[in-house]
Amino acid sequence: MDEKINIREERRNQTRRLYFEDSYQIEFESPVKEIRKHEGRPALILEATCFYPEGGGQPSDRGEIEGVKVIEVREEDGQIVHILEKEIQAEKVKGQIDWLRRYDHMQQHSGQHLLSQVCWEILGAETLSFHLGEESSSIELDLDRFSEEAQIEIETRAAEVIFKNKPIKVYLIDESQSEKIPFRKKPVKSGLIRVVEIEGFDYSACGGTHVRQTGEIGLIKIIGTDKVRQHVRLFFLCGYRALRDYQNKEKLIKQLATSLGTSPGQVQITVDKLQEEARILRKRCLKLREEMNQYEAEKFMAEAGEPIIDHIFEDRSAEEARNLGLKIIHSGHFLIIFGVKGETRNHLILARSNEISLDLKKWLPWLKEAFEAKGGGSDSLIEMALPQHFSLEKIIQELKEKIYSEYAELKKIPLL
Ligand SMILES: [Zn+2]
Incomplete structure (x- = not known):
């Protein structure tokens, strides 16, 4: 196909690229031109090769030369360097590329x-770069937005061109002829x-x-988009990759349907129903929690023999403990000291009824100094987080004693 370019390469004493002539050629034989090291690894340069070196967005081929694995293929000064798993000493070798990888x-x-041509045709968007990845490939488009409608239109148009089974031709021209070719870029x-x-396209x-x-x-399937710099990046799959993706997605939706006890076509309706049920349950749960708070607050107040109510919780969040404390101080004349044992830190909540005129911030410096507490609040409510190595029981006991000794009149305020 491209003997011309290889005649030129040979003239320049460069590797003959058999993949230029026939990208379907899998096996080849070639004299060895040079045995060398590439970054400490054994490498080989041949007169001719089927191995494609990394370049133009396309990764390099894999395969074997004389049964030795080719782990990387690079191009250096027109020579194709085959980097090998182990050294080969021979004057002539047989090589074979990994066809599944190449065809992919x-x-x-x-x-x-x-x-890229369809994106140009439909959106007037130029392709700025191309990357062929292990999982998916991507193109960066000179666009700042990409809609779902555009995606469907592009995929459909691409399929139309695919189904026409147009020949893809490869040929060489001289740069002087390039004006005559309607290049996309x-x-x-x-x-x-x-x-x-792609014939005429x-x-x-x-x-x-x-x-x-x-x-x-x-098949060409767009599987995602991303914003990169000021541009849109499209991720896409072709051929067997698109088929495998369809197979995986079908498996996924079948599994989802089985888990939900429905059929694949009913998944969305079932999920909508479940979400509605969850919303109702959340609402009921909030109401019940509120009622329970009220009940618990009343129990704390009924059992309280003094104006300070203290308790340590091990089974609830700091927020839940605070809400309970607020319920108590709004229903009676109390000062609450709640400790909450957390997974990584403990919490201390201090709150008082409006009828008790104490500035709770007064004890902040002491708590910070003595127990490495972090936090703050207002005159009537403070919340702090503390390291777990300080005993909450001890802190609460000491705090209680300090409050009573400094404000003896607290005990004279009627509780309710
Ligand atoms: Zn290309």
Whole structure:
């Protein structure tokens, strides 16, 4: 297909790229040109190779040379460097690329050309970059927004071009001819330019490996979007990747339906019903909690023989304890000291009824100093978090004694 470019490469004493001539060639034989090290690892340069080196958004091929694993393929000064798992000493070698990986890359890369052209056709959006990833691929578009409607329109248009099974042709032109080709993006390269054409639909200057017909792309599915800098990034899957994604998503929805005791088509209706039920239950739960608070507050007050009510809770949040305390101080003349044992920290809540004219902040400096307490509040309510190594029982006892000794008149205020 592209013997011309390889005739040139040979002239320059560079590796002959068999994937330029036929991206479907899996096996090859070649004389060894150089045995070397690449960053400390054994490496090989051949006269000719099927191995595609990383470049143009496409990752490198994998495979074997003389039964030795090729772990990375790089291009350096026109030479293709095969980085190997272990050293090979030979004058001539046989190599084989991992076809499933290569074909996957061909499907994704041809799919990208097609998708980029559809984005240009429908949205007037230029593709700024392309990345072929292990899981999904992405293109960055010169767009600041991407709607769901646009996604459906683009996927449908892409499928239409795929189903027409257009030939994908690869040929070389000289840079002087480049004006005659309606490139989606003007090539910056000089000399010979490799054109990948989806017949009459898209013209790209590209050195990647491609399928022969659009039908081989199978399907292009956009699976997500992202905002990057001022642009939109589209994540997409082609070919077998799109099929596997469909299979996984179908499995997921079937599992969901089974868990919900319904059919896949009824999942949304069932979830809506469950959410409504949960909303009603939450409301009822709030009401019950409120009633329980009232009941508990009354119990605390009935059993209180003194104006200070203290208690340590182990089974509720600081917020719940505070709400209970507020209920008590609003229903009678009390000062509450509640301790709450938490998972990582303990809490201390101090609150008083309006009829008790004490400034609770008065004890803040002492609590901070003696027990490393953190927090604050108002004259009538303070909340603090404390490290767990201080005994809440001891703190509450000491605080109670301090309050009584400084405000003896507290005991004279009627409780209710
Ligand atoms: Zn390309």
